[in-house]
Amino acid sequence: MNMIEASGLGKRYGSTWALRECTLAIPAGHVTALVGPNGAGKTTLLNLAVGLAEPSAGQVSVLGGRPAGSPAALDGIAFVAQDMPVYKNLSAADLLHLTRNLNRRFDRPYAEARLADLGIPLKRKAGRLSGGQQAQLALTLALARRPRLLVLDEPVAMLDPVARHDFMALVLTAMVDDGVSVVLSSHVLAELERVADYLVLLSHGRVQMTGEVEDLLATHRMLTGPAAEADRYTERPVVHAGRAEAQAHLLVRAGVDDPVPPGWEAHPVSLEELALAYLREPGAGARPGPARGRHAQPTGVTK
């Protein structure tokens, strides 16, 4: 089942297209990272998926074909927006009661147990909690709804490292306990590899690349060799070339079993390197790779 499916999705604000021709299918049971620089359209895409915005073009469905924003969709998706909005003048207990009233399903014992574990007092106004605690509170409220999909918009951008770790630990254990799928957006690449197993790369309002992280890493290599020969390399599509006087690094679409030219070294790529390389080459994702060999090609546009 696909958690989020978009086809030709676009959103325009005034005369600017924040998102265009977005087609993707995010599978269930994964942690999907929506990656891209600021202004790439991540928040727009998430807003469309959770029903906070209406598409200007195309369509988007969630949880296996339900229209985004429909009661069935709202029921199964919990959204934590950027900077974790909660009512600052309400206490945690009030917020629990509020969330309970606004949903069909709410696991209050779970929420109270989680808040107790985290040391968040129930009677204090949310505005007086620390940033990390507010984030945990917002997340607890979302998880207590027992959603099938958890959508997080830049969840850890404003958290310190400890808070960040605790936050993600809560999200990921919910995955284990309840089978929640997670879609989170981030413009920080560094810690994604530990957490994400599906990637959607957005740049300038367009989807550059989507795919399972494992597949993407298996189908890209970093070749290091003499700069003079770099231009002559044609065996595999080059995504990005980094050049110095004597040495060049080529990020190519190739698998482990692809032959390495003599004099060159091949290394596996990290997710961060891969994402950065594609982001630096706006045209890269769209070019279909030649279907040589048995290995899967990363899909710029999912079928």
Added chain:
Amino acid sequence: MTALTVLGRPDQDARLRPVPWRRMAWVTWRQHRFALGGMAALLGGLALYLLLAGLHLHQAYAAATACRPVSSDVCAMMLSNINGPAAEIIAVLLQAVPAMIGAFVGGPVLARELETGTFRYAWTQGFGRWRWTLGKLVLLAITVTAAAGAFSVLFSWYYQPYLADGWQIPFGPLVFGLRGVAFAAWTLAAFAIAALAGMLIRRAVPAIAATLAVYTGLALAVDLNLRQHYITPLVTHSTNLPGSVWIIGHWYTKDGRLVSQSAISQELRGYHGASATRVGPNTVRTVVDPIQYLTQHGYMNWTSYQPASRFWPFQWIEGGWLLALSVLAIAATVWLVRRRAA
């Protein structure tokens, strides 16, 4: 690669019963109890004053009407003592109440959510955003309208002696909007306008300000111009109208044609000249009414007015179109929430 199996949950989605409407009661109360408390304090304080002043007023009036002999100077003085400036002052102050209640209760409902970003939480809950909006607005509308209605009943009771002794008329511009159904209707309208303003402007303080401005403009337009046209006014020659009527217009015609005000003034100069005779020991001055004077000179006197008996029809008309306006404004707000959101 093995992905975690998504745990199967009993699929109730095919026939999702929506979250029951009554849940909004607690939500609305908890989120708006500050504004509602302010309204209660305002109305409560004013009600207390009206109660105390009203009891005093009613006692004085009862004493004045029980005074005998009726035409004596003492009794007349008792009656005129009741008609102090307090009534006017309170009526002026109360003009602002519907606007204040409506703006401060209605303005923040949507504006604060949009301003602080909490709509991203509230509108992604299972309840659904247009139902959330409708539920809140209807509950709050009913509350403010009921409170205002109760208050205006108290005000009518307080004001009763002024109407009974003819010192004030039911159609008095300050007082019409405070009695009957008008007070409640104006409060409802202010609330509905504020809610719509909040959705359009997306910021609480500017929405409140805009509501007060729009409300003031509307109230002035109705008081000064629109209200008199609800039912075509009656027209008469008579100069003997009961004291409780609402005089709308007064003009003269001669030979079937309307005479301008300046021509009348000119004509009246003759009247003043005629009556400015030197008063000597032997002259008898006949007092002639200016209107009688004009009539004697061939001018027809016309008065348009609304009789006091039309008070309640007018109340229903005003209440009716304010209600319609409010329903429209709330519907527009809900429609906007449904369509536009982020």
Added chain:
Amino acid sequence: MTIDKGNGAPIEFRLDAASGVPTYLQLVHQVEHALRLGYLKPGDQLPKVRDVVASLAINPNTVLKAYKELEVKGLAAGRPGQGTFVQATLSQVALPELTVLRRSLSGWLATADGAGLDENGIIALFTSALRDFYERRRESSTRGPASDGASDGAEGAA
């Protein structure tokens, strides 16, 4: 100093984010290392997926992948509803063999040093050859004996 109360498993995983080694492989290696050193014995339970996720904040699928890899290697087996348990030990290399290996390594080091390689050069050369060795070995194990056509051109002076 606080000591974390154990969760029942004999070992606990840690993560080296800067090492460049894929996360699941780090877990696999830690299990193998623990087996070699005797921290883990056959029958011991590996940390529960949930506990690993909670302490390291990594994707649960990664832990599952690591445990699957251990199953493939025959080192562990999952018992439904109970967890993953150690099944076998790693073949220990006998002490005399270790001594022989060490002596030949010292000889190689002397040659490399004589050729002009400094410490970092030796490390780079060794790491690159080591990586290629295991990559080739993994390919040949997944594809069968008819493969192994990868060229030897992977070593170059660092």
